[in-house]
Amino acid sequence: MTIVPASKLDAADPLARFRSRFVAADDPAVVAYLDGNSLGRPLAVTGERLASFVDGAWGRGLIRSWDAAWMAEPVTVGDRLAEVALGAAPGQVIVADSTTVLLYKLIRAGLSVRGDRDEVIIDRGNFPTDRFVVDGIAAEFGLTVRYLSAPHASGVRPEDVTAVLSERTALVVLSHIAYRSGFIADMAATTRAAHDAGALMLWDLCHSVGALPVELDACDVDLAAGCTYKYLNGGPGSPAFGYVSARLQEQLRQPIWGWMGASDPFAMGPQYEPAAGIRKFISGTPPVLAMQPLKDMLELIAEAGLDEVRRKSVALTEQAIALADELLVPLGATVASPRDPAERGSHVTVDHPLFAEVTAALWEQGVIPDFRPPDGIRIGLSPLSTSFAELERGVEAIARELRARTAA
Ligand SMILES: Cc1ncc(COP(=O)(O)O)c(C=O)c1O
Numbered sequence: 521m522t523i524v525p526a527s528k529l530d531a532a533d534p535l536a537r538f539r540s541r542f543v544a545a546d547d548p549a550v551v552a553y554l555d556g557n558s559l560g561r562p563l564a565v566t567g568e569r570l571a572s573f574v575d576g577a578w579g580r581g582l583i584r585s586w587d588a589a590w591m592a593e594p595v596t597v598g599d600r601l602a603e604v605a606l607g608a609a610p611g612q613v614i615v616a617d618s619t620t621v622l623l624y625k626l627i628r629a630g631l632s633v634r635g636d637r638d639e640v641i642i643d644r645g646n647f648p649t650d651r652f653v654v655d656g657i658a659a660e661f662g663l664t665v666r667y668l669s670a671p672h673a674s675g676v677r678p679e680d681v682t683a684v685l686s687e688r689t690a691l692v693v694l695s696h697i698a699y700r701s702g703f704i705a706d707m708a709a710t711t712r713a714a715h716d717a718g719a720l721m722l723w724d725l726c727h728s729v730g731a732l733p734v735e736l737d738a739c740d741v742d743l744a745a746g747c748t749y750k751y752l753n754g755g756p757g758s759p760a761f762g763y764v765s766a767r768l769q770e771q772l773r774q775p776i777w778g779w780m781g782a783s784d785p786f787a788m789g790p791q792y793e794p795a796a797g798i799r800k801f802i803s804g805t806p807p808v809l810a811m812q813p814l815k816d817m818l819e820l821i822a823e824a825g826l827d828e829v830r831r832k833s834v835a836l837t838e839q840a841i842a843l844a845d846e847l848l849v850p851l852g853a854t855v856a857s858p859r860d861p862a863e864r865g866s867h868v869t870v871d872h873p874l875f876a877e878v879t880a881a882l883w884e885q886g887v888i889p890d891f892r893p894p895d896g897i898r899i900g901l902s903p904l905s906t907s908f909a910e911l912e913r914g915v916e917a918i919a920r921e922l923r924a925r926t927a928a
């Protein structure tokens with residue numbers, strides 16, 4: 521395949537203008553940032569946003585800002601996230617906690633309405649935190665974990681789930697986009713299969729949110745959680761989000777009964793009375809400071825349009841695969857991500873036994889993909905901040921380092 525030069529692709533890219541909205545996007549010390557799927561770049565307005573928060577709502581509003589704004593923010597920011605990126609009606613998303621903690625709370629909540637069932641399905645390729653949380657809950661409550669070993673190297677298909685669903689299945693926990701291969705699971709068909717067996721479905725959206733349109737309501741999803749520090753550029757440790765379908769909120773009981781999820785936190789009452797609606801999934805004080813940066817990224821995504829973001833994401837991953845085929849495969853590397861763009865999220869993984877040491881050498885030079893065991897370099901492509909030139913420089917550097925180690 522002939523590779524289209526990066527300069528041509530960047531010149532024709534309608535989203536290219538957004539790159540300058542990020543801090544130091546053209547700083548020559550960072551030759552290629554290909555890890556926005558672990559930690560997105562900060563927006564240039566984030567510094568101002570935080571400074572004015574410190575000076576204003578915090579510095580001058582002081583404790584009064586809880587009433588004036590902050591109490592509402594886990595839900596109002598959640599509603600905006602739901603609208604811009606999750607295909608969810610208002611009142612179903614909160615911003616709180618970490619992904620891990622929300623996974624725990626939502627899995628326990630899901631199990632609270634399937635008490636007669638004793639199995640949870642998860643796949644072996646899922647991110648460690650998802651597997652560990654499921655294992656921990658299973659150990660705590662004597663449940664059986666049914667592990668799916670995806671027969672397709674890249675990810676889990678609806679028929680793989682159907683094959684193990686039974687009248688014992690309480691909940692299915694999958695990642696919508698697999699953290700290693702980038703495989704996109706079929707959200708609608710898999711959720712339907714879980715429901716047909718009487719189980720609930722929980723999706724981890726860490727690698728999806730902000731990278732492609734997600735349709736939680738239309739897919740009839742029960743529960744979902746994800747982080748905001750990847751394609752939502754919220755910053756290191758920015759809070760997670762949780763989605764609980766409106767049709768389930770009344771029945772579900774979450775396990776961490778905190779005062780901020782109570783119906784009247786300042787009544788200081790003797791007993792926990794859960795708040796109505798999505799608020800009851802909050803536990804302690806919401807991380808208000810840490811949710812400020814993502815507000816601006818949501819507006820940037822709304823301005824660019826999520827369909828356009830996805831279109832560029834596909835173009836970037838197509839180009840990554842073309843470059844890998846030309847420069848890395850002849851050196852013995854293999855593409856571990858799906859070749860069909862419809863089945864691929866916004867990163868491409870390429871495997872080679874020497875990639876651990878190659879990655880370490882690349883980081884020293886300002887070329888920053890990441891390494892995932894046993895032997896994969898993940899090339900993460902953030903459509904609003906990654907340029908085609910940056911991608912090309914990155915893959916060329918990987919090839920250079922690999923060639924230096926494989927030349928006879
Ligand atoms: C699929 C997936 N789930 C969860 C996490 C992380 O969870 P937490 O935000 O709690 O660190 C990550 C990445 O760190 C991830 O890729």
Ligand SMILES: Nc1c(O)cccc1C(=O)C[C@H](N)C(=O)O
Binds near residue numbers: 699
């Ligand atoms: N959350 C991370 C962190 O705190 C430090 C370093 C990396 C991360 C990540 O996001 C890893 C990422 N979720 C992955 O897909 O591997």
